[in-house]
Amino acid sequence: MNRAKVTDVFIFANGDSAVYIDPAEGDFRAGDRVKILREGAKVAEVVLFPRDGSVVGAVRADRRAHALVKEFVCVVGDMIEAE
Numbered sequence: 001m002n003r004a005k006v007t008d009v010f011i012f013a014n015g016d017s018a019v020y021i022d023p024a025e026g027d028f029r030a031g032d033r034v035k036i037l038r039e040g041a042k043v044a045e046v047v048l049f050p051r052d053g054s055v056v057g058a059v060r061a062d063r064r065a066h067a068l069v070k071e072f073v074c075v076v077g078d079m080i081e082a083e
């Protein structure tokens with residue numbers, strides 16, 4: 001399972017959000033369908049677009065991992081999961 005914790009959020013006017021994430025395990029790739037968990041409960045299923053094409057790619061390039069979350073506004077502390 002792929003998991004990451006949201007550590008910072010920027011909200012766009014169109015309802016998308018850009019998030020900095022702290023990867024816990026696995027990797028996410030552009031276009032992955034992911035679940036957003038808030039306080040342990042699923043609050044959304046969305047499409048994720050990590051910078052550099054994947055979360056691991058950003059970490060390898062020595063950049064903070066971040067991604068675009070389409071059609072949902074995340075908050076700090078949300079967990080992002082995918083199988």
